[in-house]
Amino acid sequence: MMALIRNEWMKTFAKKSSWVYLAAIILAILIGGIFYQKMGPDDNQNWQAESQAELASLNTQLNESSEMDRRWLESRIEQLEYYLEENINPNAKNNWDFMNEVVIGVSALVTLFVVIVCSGNVAAEFSDGTIKQLLIRPHQRWKILLSKYISVVMYSFLLVSVLIAAGYLIGLIMFGSGDFNTKVFEMGIDGQKVSEAGPQFFQKIIFYLPSLLMIMTISFMLSTLFKSQALAVGIGIFVLFFSSTLGGIIVMLADRFAWAKFLIFPHLDLTVYALQDEILGNITLPLSLAILGVYYAAFMIITFGFFEKRDISI
Amino acid sequence: MSNYALEVHSLTKKIGKKTIVDGVSFTIEKGEIFGLLGPNGAGKTTIIRMVVSLINRTAGEVIINGHNLDESFTEAMSEIGAIVENPEFYKYMSGYKNLLHYSNMAIQKIPAERIQQVTELVALEQAINQKVKTYSLGMRQRLGVAQALLHNPSILILDEPTNGLDPQGIREFRDYLRQLTEQGVSVLVSSHLLSEMQLMCDRFAIIEQGKLIHISTMNESIGEQEQAEREVTFETSNAENALALFKEAKFVNEIKAIKGNFITIKMDKESIAKANRLLVENEINVYEISSVKATLEDRFLELTNKEKVGQTL
Numbered sequence: 284m285m286a287l288i289r290n291e292w293m294k295t296f297a298k299k300s301s302w303v304y305l306a307a308i309i310l311a312i313l314i315g316g317i318f319y320q321k322m323g324p325d326d327n328q329n330w331q332a333e334s335q336a337e338l339a340s341l342n343t344q345l346n347e348s349s350e351m352d353r354r355w356l357e358s359r360i361e362q363l364e365y366y367l368e369e370n371i372n373p374n375a376k377n378n379w380d381f382m383n384e385v386v387i388g389v390s391a392l393v394t395l396f397v398v399i400v401c402s403g404n405v406a407a408e409f410s411d412g413t414i415k416q417l418l419i420r421p422h423q424r425w426k427i428l429l430s431k432y433i434s435v436v437m438y439s440f441l442l443v444s445v446l447i448a449a450g451y452l453i454g455l456i457m458f459g460s461g462d463f464n465t466k467v468f469e470m471g472i473d474g475q476k477v478s479e480a481g482p483q484f485f486q487k488i489i490f491y492l493p494s495l496l497m498i499m500t501i502s503f504m505l506s507t508l509f510k511s512q513a514l515a516v517g518i519g520i521f522v523l524f525f526s527s528t529l530g531g532i533i534v535m536l537a538d539r540f541a542w543a544k545f546l547i548f549p550h551l552d553l554t555v556y557a558l559q560d561e562i563l564g565n566i567t568l569p570l571s572l573a574i575l576g577v578y579y580a581a582f583m584i585i586t587f588g589f590f591e592k593r594d595i596s597i
Numbered sequence: 598m599s600n601y602a603l604e605v606h607s608l609t610k611k612i613g614k615k616t617i618v619d620g621v622s623f624t625i626e627k628g629e630i631f632g633l634l635g636p637n638g639a640g641k642t643t644i645i646r647m648v649v650s651l652i653n654r655t656a657g658e659v660i661i662n663g664h665n666l667d668e669s670f671t672e673a674m675s676e677i678g679a680i681v682e683n684p685e686f687y688k689y690m691s692g693y694k695n696l697l698h699y700s701n702m703a704i705q706k707i708p709a710e711r712i713q714q715v716t717e718l719v720a721l722e723q724a725i726n727q728k729v730k731t732y733s734l735g736m737r738q739r740l741g742v743a744q745a746l747l748h749n750p751s752i753l754i755l756d757e758p759t760n761g762l763d764p765q766g767i768r769e770f771r772d773y774l775r776q777l778t779e780q781g782v783s784v785l786v787s788s789h790l791l792s793e794m795q796l797m798c799d800r801f802a803i804i805e806q807g808k809l810i811h812i813s814t815m816n817e818s819i820g821e822q823e824q825a826e827r828e829v830t831f832e833t834s835n836a837e838n839a840l841a842l843f844k845e846a847k848f849v850n851e852i853k854a855i856k857g858n859f860i861t862i863k864m865d866k867e868s869i870a871k872a873n874r875l876l877v878e879n880e881i882n883v884y885e886i887s888s889v890k891a892t893l894e895d896r897f898l899e900l901t902n903k904e905k906v907g908q909t910l
């Protein structure tokens with residue numbers, strides 16, 4: 284088994300694209316860093332006076348604004364008051380702010396690459412015809428497929444590690460070392476809450492990993508079933524970008540039909556749990572994880588069961 | 598241990614309602630080169646795919662060196678080295694890395710020198726560190742042979758192995774197969790290149806429309822034809838007189854063609870000598886007697902045509 288995984292690893296890194304994806308992530312963080320530095324208010328020493336002035340103008344606006352604007356204004360006022368009270372410069376940026384706001388956004392790119400790599404891994408063996416040379420070896424088919432699965436999981440986690448490491452280093456160089464527990468405001472559906480940038484970042488990453496594993500498994504399954512990378516990437520990206528939209532529809536459905544809560548889409552993005560404790564009314568994190576677990580098992584059984592039986596006639 | 602390198606018992610493959618391979622059985626002895634012959638679409642590749650477990654069998658058994666493919670898959674598969682149709686490689690890796698990849702998949706560890714050894718054997722030393730995408734068809738085929746031999750298999754299963762090889766390569770390949778069989782390795786080879794098979798195989802089976810219709814040793818098959826009539830061309834000094842003589846002679850059945858001093862007639866082996874004597878006795882000079890040698894091709898066409906006639910009746 285180790286030899287099989289080593290082989291897959293060798294093939295992964297013999298492909299140029301595997302290196303391109305790694306480089307692209309670093310590049311994206313770099314670009315994100317430049318924008319993060321250019322955009323946003325300056326980090327000046329007069330922040331207290333400026334905050335006071337903004338607070339005053341917001342308070343006057345509050346009286347003459349519509350219901351919609353009022354909520355936003357109120358939360359902004361709350362933020363400013365909090366900063367003044369705690370004596371935190373709201374405009375100061377450090378590497379943990381950067382991690383929590385920008386680097387976490389680049390994880391979407393990681394997911395995209397993971398979808399491409401996972402669908403490509405099996406599909407390319409079929410389209411190049413190399414699958415037949417692979418399956419005439421003294422190894423059970425499921426072992427060969429499992430070695431491929433493990434290798435894409437390893438590659439995906441390498442991408443995530445590169446994201447974190449490069450994010451940290453680039454943040455450190457561009458914004459300097461900051462307090463791991465820097466206070467930040469996060470907007471959730473239940474309103475805003477104060478949290479700490481570093482822990483918040485890692486919490487988001489931890490919530491991101493199960494969704495990544497699910498997307499990975501779905502792409503892997505599709506490419507094994509359809510032998511076509513294009514189709515697998517297409518459906519994978521569709522699931523990726525529409526799961527939030529579908530999630531929204533399902534929220535409405537779930538009001539009427541209890542079963543809608545058990546569809547996979549609202550559970551794919553667990554990062555919402557970093558901001559709130561319950562989704563769809565009464566679904567909590569452990570329940571979401573259990574639902575994902577059931578889907579995961581089903582996808583794996585379908586993938587391996589199908590591959591074990593299929594005729595290879597290329 | 599079994600006496601046979603490969604036993605195939607009533608192998609059948611159905612896809613949908615179509616029967617692609619129908620109850621094919623044969624055995625291959627150790628050190629034997631066994632050919633699968635058949636026209637395009639006969640089912641040769643399908644048989645080979647079932648033997649190497651790329652596709653499921655609808656029915657039938659495959660036993661490799663005494664290991665049943667269903668019961669001891671790993672043991673059975675580690676005895677096999679195979680090329681199925683065109684060998685495909687990871688184009689983005691070098692030939693060497695491709696071989697390394699397959700050597701890692703062997704059950705018994707393959708020493709590093711072995712890769713070097715097979716590379717030399719297929720004369721790819723020059724190109725082995727280039728990416729496979731730069732290889733020509735013949736070079737890929739050579740790499741395919743190298744890949745099949747890498748783990749010293751006891752049976753080689755080769756589907757059209759000489760496809761794309763140059764004459765030199767084909768000859769070396771044939772010689773190497775002979776050498777291997779002396780070490781007890783058996784070979785199952787499929788082709789529709791009949792002349793090729795004639796030179797290569799000890800025994801062969803003819804497959805047509807999924808059925809095994811004939812099986813015999815190469816010598817038997819061609820030997821049977823010794824007695825059959827064949828076309829013989831005589832070059833003489835006087836075609837007119839020769840023709841007159843032939844027409845009278847009892848042993849000449851049919852005069853096929855006359856062209857200048859060449860006369861082509863149909864007769865059996867003994868009659869050739871009689872015809873020659875007849876001409877010489879009548880003071881006609883004989884410069885050349887040539888017969889179209891009975892080839893596997895004739896045999897093959899004869900057998901497959903007979904089958905067709907049989908079916909239309």
Ligand SMILES: Nc1ncnc2c1ncn2[C@@H]1O[C@H](COP(=O)(O)OP(=O)(O)OP(=O)(O)O)[C@@H](O)[C@H]1O
Nearest residue numbers: 596612617635636637638639640641642643644789
């Ligand atoms: N997956 C499939 N579905 C349906 N029919 C198939 C399939 N694979 C092969 N066949 C049919 O089975 C028959 C045998 O095909 P096969 O490839 O075994 O022929 P072959 O003897 O190797 O021919 P060739 O000399 O051209 O290589 C063909 O008629 C082909 O159309």
Ligand SMILES: [Mg+2]
Nearest residue numbers: 641642682756
């Ligand atoms: Mg074929």
